[in-house]
Amino acid sequence: MLLKCQIALIIILLVSCKSETISENKTIVILYDLSSSTNNGSRAKYIENTQLIINDLQPGDELVCEAITDKSVREKSIIHKLVSDPFQATTTNKIGKSAQENKAQKEFEAKRTQANLQIAQFIADTLQQFPQTDIFSALTLVRTVYDNFPNSKQVLIIMSDMLVSDNKYQFEKNTPTKEQTLAIIEALKKQSMMPNLAETTIYVVGADAGSNEKYYGIRSFWQTYFIATGTELPENKYSAHLLHFDE
DSSP states (O other): HHHHHHHHHHHHHHHHHHHOOOOOEEEEEEEOSSSSSGGTTHHHHHHHHHHHHHHHTTOOOOOEEEEOOTTTOOOEEEEEEEOOOOOOSOOOOHHHHHHHHHEEEEHHHHHHHHHHHHHHHHOTTTTOOOBOHHHHHHHHHHHHHHHSSSSSSSEEEEHHHOOSSSSSOOOTTTTOHHHHHHHHHHHHHHHHHOOOOOOOOEEESSSSOOOOHHHHHHHHHHHHHHHHSSSOOGGEEEEOOOOHHHH
């Protein structure tokens, strides 16, 4: 009986140590809709929500922010990129390790401050405006970012009303029916424009539409779309404002 208790205690200690030492890094991609429809106050919300996301970053995380343009697939518009290394002490001396950790934390805080400032300046500049919202093309580029950081947790935040506006689709005018949704997805697959987003956590911030019925219709389209990419878009992660972010 005593031997069993000792073994159980060892297992508990090993599991506890493992949980304390393992910290999963994350790669966050934020896509910003900067079309004319964002001049209604959406940009201020984008800035506020971005600050919540940046404040959640830890050393070892990556952040890539891009604008959704009218020709996203042919022209990447990177707003800001933050890449950081996890803290690794080069000494076992307690005082020296603490000093290194404090220095590393200050350097990381400076990166977060710079990211907040640069992103806010870009989004607040209404001259940075694009005539269309080519969300489909922008999403095809997300996979390439995650492929560069294969060992990170993948998080995608889309700050947009999610009303696609490109040369082929105009969701503001026509909300896709179930049949049209499946047809659009099939057409995107044939054009190799359906990214593999398996194991990616999706957030939509800034979702909007002209009526409740249209809002739910657009949300339904995107829920079906993301299932086709290999992931899911839960209802509590599709909203006008980022209520909670803890990844």
